[in-house]
Amino acid sequence: MRRSQFLAAFFLLAFGALTPPMTATAQLRPDYYAGVCPNLEGIVRDAVRQSVAHSPLAAPATLRLFFHDCAVRGCDASVMLINPDGDDEWRSLDGMTLKPEGFNTVMGAKAAVDSDPRCRNRVSCADILALAARDAVFLSGGPDYQVELGRYDGRASTGGSVMIPHGTFDLDQLNAFFSGLGLSQTDMIALSGGHTIGAASCGFFGYRMGADAGMDPAFAEQLRGRCPGGAAGFAFLDAATPLRFDNEYYRNLRAGKGLLGSDQVLYADPRSRGAVDRYADDEGAFFADFAAAMARLGRVGVRTAADGEIRRDCRFPN
Incomplete structure (x- = not known):
């Protein structure tokens, strides 16, 4: 297997x-x-x-x-x-x-x-x-x-x-994880767009620099400058607009500038490439699918009064 x-x-x-x-x-x-x-x-x-x-x-x-x-x-x-x-x-x-x-x-x-x-x-x-x-x-x-x-x-x-999910996951592993939550591949690709904001430590992507043929060479060189000491530095998940929630993440994938391996695989694998292209070309489609996926994610494992509580302090059970 x-x-x-x-x-x-x-x-x-x-x-x-x-x-x-x-x-x-x-x-x-x-x-x-x-x-x-x-x-x-x-x-x-x-x-x-x-x-x-x-x-x-x-x-x-x-x-x-x-x-x-x-x-x-x-x-x-x-x-x-x-x-x-x-x-x-x-x-x-x-x-x-x-x-x-x-x-x-x-x-x-x-x-x-x-x-x-x-x-x-x-x-x-x-x-x-x-x-x-x-x-x-x-x-x-x-x-x-x-x-x-x-x-x-x-x-x-x-x-x-x-x-x-780890940054080394391939498409099958990503789909397996999200399927276990009751979410589809479309949900997974849309939720991955949340990486349009945020950053990752060099230890999560350093192995790809110079070794991953799917990474844009100029981007790899830029990352080496961000990580001179190995795992100590960090890089933005979306270097173009790191503080703005937009569809630039998908455009980056199309250009070979996905930071994590689990990001770039969405464009490298032909089974998911079409969705990446769609979101890269149509921010409205991404926003709509992201909102729908967040709603479905928000229904996972919901507790009721029978097996939960309303905490007085979020850090401790009542």
């Missing part, structure tokens, strides 16, 4: 339990908090706006935090939990790539929500994270899409539960 086929079977087994039951997804709706916290979306957006203005890392870090949360244990804000023994998601090997600016953005939004007496301890951290991710995208120039609400927060977080 090919390694990619083995991983496909593994991910389907590992993540099959994250497919939400009908009762969980049925509770999700945009107006879930209308009766208890009518100004919720405005409060969160104002808080995220302050975070984005304070740090250019806030937007990509918040978006990445949402993906990590949903992809590991479902969209239950388990990624925010701090365990006394250190065995939690954000201190796992993969979780250590999460930036404090993402956590700070969500914690700031939570504090702002709780400052309204009507809202205090009525809105889940999972929903605040989902809204903050949407607002991070919008405030960076991306689509302003509707967010379904009604998630409850999980009570557990373990480092051993963290399995996320």
Whole structure:
């Protein structure tokens, strides 16, 4: 059995339990908090706006935090939990790539929500994270899409539960992972467009410089200048417009300027190349598919009152 086929079977087994039951997804709706916290979306957006203005890392870090949360244990804000023994998601090997600016953005939004007496301890951290991710995208120039609400927060977080795509994944491995979340190849390619903002450490792509025939030679030389000390430096995932959420990521792939191997493979593999070309040529199509994919991602592993809670502090179970 090919390694990619083995991983496909593994991910389907590992993540099959994250497919939400009908009762969980049925509770999700945009107006879930209308009766208890009518100004919720405005409060969160104002808080995220302050975070984005304070740090250019806030937007990509918040978006990445949402993906990590949903992809590991479902969209239950388990990624925010701090365990006394250190065995939690954000201190796992993969979780250590999460930036404090993402956590700070969500914690700031939570504090702002709780400052309204009507809202205090009525809105889940999972929903605040989902809204903050949407607002991070919008405030960076991306689509302003509707967010379904009604998630409850999980009570557990373990480092051993963290399995996320790596920068070396090929298309089969990427599809296997996202299929395990109930997402399609189209969803995966659209969500990969989130790499239009953010950066990666040299250790995640250094092996490609000068060794990957699919990388533009001038781009490889530029990266060598960014990584003179091996794994110590970093580079933007989209060097052209690193702080703007746009379709430049896909244009970069077409030019051989994808930073991660798992980025460039989307254009190198003919099975996904057509979608990359479509998004590179039509930003509106990318925005529409990204918004739809974020909605589907936001339904993964949703918890209800029966198996979740609304945390008073996003960092600790009640």
